[in-house]
Structure formats: structure tokens, C-alpha cells
Amino acid sequence: MRVTVRAFGSLIPLLGDALTLDLEEGSKISVLKRLLSERLGGRALEERGESHGLMGEGEALLILLNGRNIETLERDETELRDGDVVFLLPPFAGG
Amino acid sequence: MKGWNGRLLRFDLSTGRKTVEEYPRDLAERFVGGRGFAVKLLWDELRPGTDPLSPENILIFAAGPLTGFALPSSGKLVVASKSPLTGGYGDGNLGSTAAVNLRKAGYDAVIITGRAARPSYLLIEDDRAELRDASDLWGLDSFKAEKRLKDVHGRGSGTLLIGPAGENLVGFATVVSQEGRAGGRPGMGAVMGSKNLKALVINGSGEPQAHDPKGLRELGQEGYQSILKRDNYGFWRRQGTMATVEWCQVNSTLPTYNFKEGVFEGADAISGTTMEKMVVKQRGCPNCNMICGNVVIDSEGRESELDYENVAMLGSNIGLGDLRKVATLNRMCDELGLDTIGAGNTLGFAMESAERGVLDLDITWGDFEGAKVLIEDLAYRRGVGDLLSLGVKKASDRLGGEAKRWAIHVKGLECSAYDCHLVPGMALSFATSPIGAHHKDAWVISWEISTGRRAEYNPEKADKVIEFQRIRGGMFEEFVTCRFPWIELGFEMEWYIKFFEAATGVKTSLEEMYNLGDRVYALIRAFWVREFGGQWGREQDYPPSRWFDEPLKEGPIKGSHLDREKYDKLLQTYYDKRGWDERGIPRKATLQRLGLGEEARELERYTTLK
DSSP states (O other), X not given: OEEEXXXXXXXXXXXXXXXXXXXXXXXXXXXXXXXXXXXXXXXXXXXGGTTSSOOOTTOOOEXXXXXXXXXXXXXXXXXXXXXXXXEEEOOOOOO | OOSSOOEEEEEETTTTEEEEEEOOHHHHHHHOSHHHXXXXXXXXXXXXXXXXXXXXXXXXXXXXXTTTSSOTTOOEEEEEEEOTTTSSEEEEEEEOHHHHHHHHTTOSEEEEESOOSSSEEEEEETTEEEEEEOTTTTTSOHHHHHHHXXXXXXXXXXXXXXXXXXXXXXXXXXXXXXXXXXXXXXXHHHHHHHTTEEEEEEEOOSOOOOSSHHHHHHHHHHHHHHHHTOTTHHHHHHHGGGGHHHHHHHTTOSOBTTTTBSXXXXXXXXXXXXXXXXXXXXXXXXXXXXXXXXXXXOTTSOEEEEOHHHHHHHTGGGTOOOHHHHHHHHHHHHHHTBOHHHHHHHHHHXXXXXXXXSXXXXXXXXXXXXXXXXXXXXXXXXXXXXXXXXXXXXXXXXXXXXXXXGOOEETTEEOOSOOOTTOHHHHHHHHHOBTBSOSSSOOOHHHHHHXXXXXXXXHHHHHHHHHHIIIIIIIHHHHTOOSHHHHHHOOOTHHHHHHHHHHHOOOOOHHHHHHHHHHHHHHHHXXXXXXXXXXXXXXXXXXXXXXXXXXXXSSTTTTOOOOHHHHHHHHHHHHHHHTBOTTSOBOHHHHHHTTOHHHHHHHTTXXXXX
């Protein structure tokens, strides 16, 4: 199955605006995270959150599956489907 | 005093009289500068009940103790007055050479009273301050007037101007500088216009004196280097605040069709990524190495400087998905001296009112030509523009009926560009902002959404709003340094403590700066209460009713809306944590704890303190 990953903000220079990944049927968010971390040279995806201004506890990379926060779904265990769009939003503070 | 110049320039436009005043050290230490100076001076000197557009109103331009030094993002000043839009405390800040030159001229603030007999501009050059005739500038847009003034007084002159909107006393007229830097959303430009004051031109030949000049210089250099090394620096330089368009779109918080929706079908066409392909140059404020103004060529072939707020408000909020056309509307607002946020919000209100048949106006969503005409009509108060120039609150009051339902404001100030149907913390931030619905003080939305608990009304949200208000609305507004290095790149707050100590020789701490923020917030709230007297109540701290009563109809979180009962509880939590009573008025003990005992006694003349 194919999943589109759209990076945002400081992740764009590292991952590009959008990339399409071929994943095995039934793959979960955890698999996607591992693949992306490999692309970041083994640096965990979550580390991208650490260089921003004060955000406090709970601040993390925001992952949206088809516009819905995975925290409100099954988190890393959320199953992906063909055609899904995953947004990766590092902590962001514009405005 | 080191760091501070220790001098205020007072100018009475009615008499042409100039006074230079050495102010007490107590003012510097308790209120630091910028917004702190402004509210203290307004509290002490403005007679309650003053008509904001009368000669008696006081207009203040205040720099801070770091302004004018070579320190990151420090070239800014605050403009403040009693607001003609809201009737309460109003301010804004803008980056301008005028801020740096004011300090070089030997002042920390300029206090303007009275009304000039004819259109004039105020020329400040070191010890000289005189009123010059501006008959030939009156009526010119802010870009043309600025060019003329710089032709006469030099390219390096600091200028602060109004356009026709300020001259015509439009409720959301701003003060503009350097073709696109604007500040003072709650009608600070109209206050200038009411005083017949077209511009200030500021030049100075001196330098502010630091307590530790060598140490401060080195710290500044280290600070600039540190900013350049930050992870996010490269991307920031590419998009600045414009990255927010896409971020808001995917999170359903992009103001769309007058804040009815949080997603816009044309979002990609107005995004930061689209802008990147159009940028022809970048502009920034003085002393800044993370400049955020991206200049594009608009649909009329002119340059226009974009950032998120103006693009969202003049784009998605009015249903316009064409960035070059949005850029044209933005440039027109800057020329005319109209607040882009207020204008976009008011256009959305007008389009919805026309759609509902409440306003006799031939305009539809996304109607570019109609928007151009209406923007001009707003600035010149022609036709229906006269009514709308009052701002959406007053316009909806006059229209009557149900128009209030789609007037999107807090305390009379039009909401800036975040839809809050499902971010109660951000709604609380808008609702308790000290000038009305502005995002500047407590931009909690990113934190709130990324926690994965955006729908909750937990007490931590009140804590976070207060924390941000202390830092962004407190420390940064008093130092008058930009919040972006800290919030966008993680440039640590401890840098600013070091800057302050090297500049002034005064030891301080983040805790003391938080306390300063609380003091300034309490005094601003006291100012509002003194103006409103018995009419003040917690309903003033409510976000627009639309977010409660009209659920989102589009996007992944459609059906979402705020909950009144839960919001009210969150508001009470906020009051309790601030030490304010159930009306949102600081308690007597709170004022005393913050060193505002004298102010508490004054406030007791207008209301009962608990």
C-alpha cells in the first residue's frame, strides 16, 4: 500500500515537502516512524522537537493521520491504510 | 542610570511646547520600558472618560532599555493610547529605525498631547523637537509620505506615519513605518489623525550608554551567532510566519469565511510554500538577523510584504485563494494605514452581512474587485465604509438584529487569524489579551494542539496562557524585543536577562520578569475597569459567540464547537490563578502584592475591590 507523508516546517529540508512510501499491508504508525527516523540518519523523529522555544511538557512532534491527531486514535498502534496522508508537524510557534 | 536614557520627551501639539523630563529611577525599575512605561503613564496622566479622539487623549511611543543596542531583534517600539476602537487600553509594537533613532536622540519615550492647528509632523533631532507643516503630505498614502519625508530629512531618518485611514479616524487605523511595518491595531493611527499628526521623523546623533559596553557588545555578537546555528533557522528564513497557513489548515484553525470554518479549499494557493516561489526580496526590522518580511510582486505589479496574519485574514477569511491578489489587498492596507487583520475581519463581516441581506452591498466571498473597493471605502469612510470603519462590534450594534452573531471580536478588537472552535486555551488567550482579540500575548495554540488534548478545558491551559502572557505580553513588551528568536528558534530567555543586566547594571531574574509581567497586566486591567466602571464584568473576557453556537461544518473535526459552561470554568481558573475576582478585576491584595497599592486606592474610586 502507498502512504503519503507531508513534512512541515523544519522537517521539510530533511524529508522534502512530500514523499510517498510503499508499506506492507497492515503497517502501523510505529513502522512509519522507524522508516522516517532511518531517513534522518538514525535520529529519532521526536528529537526534532527539542530546539524550539518554551513549550513545556507534552510538547512533541504532532502526527496527523488524514487530519486527525494520532493521540486521539491508537497512537503508534494506529493502523495505516492505502491512500492515507500523514502530516508531520514539529513544534511550531509562528505568530 | 545606564541602559535607560532616563529622559522622556513631552510635546503638546496644541501649544507647540516641548518639555524634556528626567524621570525617576523607580519608573524604570518597576515598569522597565515599552508597554510598562505606556500603561503607567496613561494610568497616571489620562483623565478617565477621556474621548480617545479628543486633544486630551495621550499618545505614547516607548522604546525599552535594550532598544538601540546591537542585540538580536531589538529594533522595536511600542505605540499606546486609549483606544477609539475599544474604549480601553490600546497598544501595538512595530520594528522601525524610529525606535533606534529615538534612543540615539537621547529619549526612552515620547508623550504627545493636544491637537495641532493644522496637518503637521513632529521632527525630533536630538534636543530639537519642532512641529512642521504637513499640508502637502495630508492625504498621501503612507509609502508616498514616507518617501517625501526621507527626501527632506535623509534616508536614515526614522519615520512613523499614518495613511488616509488614520487621517479619517478609522477605528482600526495603524501606525506604519518602512512600507509595511505596522503597529497599533486598536486605532493608534486614528489617535494620531485626531491630533492632526501625519508623522514623526526622528534622528539622533548619540548612542544609548550601557552599564557594561564591552560585555554587552560581546553578548550581542554571541547572541547573533547562536541564532544562526539554530536547527530551524534555514526554514524560518525561507517562509517566516507564512508556514502557519499550512499548519492552520491541517489543524482546522485557519480562519475561513469569517471564522465559520477552520479549513479553506484554496489554502495551498496562499501557503508559505506557494509564497516561496514568488519571493523577490526579504525585509526585516533594525538589528534583526532572522528577518521575516517576505516581499512578493502583487497582482498589480507592485511589491507587497507578506506574513501569516495578513494572508489568512485577507485570504481564507474572505474566501480569496490567490496569493498575488491577497498581496494587493495587503499592500493597499499598508499604504492606506489600515490594520490588515481588522480589515480582513471587517471584510468577512461585510461579505457575510451582504450574503444574509443585512447590508446593502454588492460583494460576495472571494470577490477581489469588491474587496478592493471596500478597502478604499473603509479608509475614506465612503458609503457603507463609514459604518464599517467603526469596527465590527460597533457596526453590528448599529445594524442590530442578529448581526452580533457574526461580528468576530473581543472587547471590540477584531480577532486575529486563528479559528478557535476546538482550541479553548487559544480562545481564553484571545479573550484575556490586554487589548482585545490579538494573538500576540499568548500564542498557546501550537502547544495546545500538540499535546493531543486540544478539546480539553484543563487548568494547565490557564497556566499556559498566563505563562505566555508573562513572557510575551510582559518581558518582551517591556524590553520591546521581538519574541521570535525565543519562540521560533529556542533562543533561550536567559539571554535577555544577561542583555538587561549588561545594559542597565540591574540584577534581575526570570522570576522578577514574570512578576513585572503580572504587574503590567494588573495595571492594564485596572485601566480598563476604571474606564468602564460599573459596566465591567466577566462577559468582557468571552470569545466570540460563533465558536460556541455554530459548529464547524467542514474538515476532519467538523461538528466541533466550544462549550460555554466549561469555558466559564476555565476562565474562573484563570482569574483565580491571577488573583483576580469573579468579575475579572484584580483583588486588592493582588494589587498590593504587585506593588500597586497606590493604584488600588485610585481604582477604589471607581469600583469596589475585593
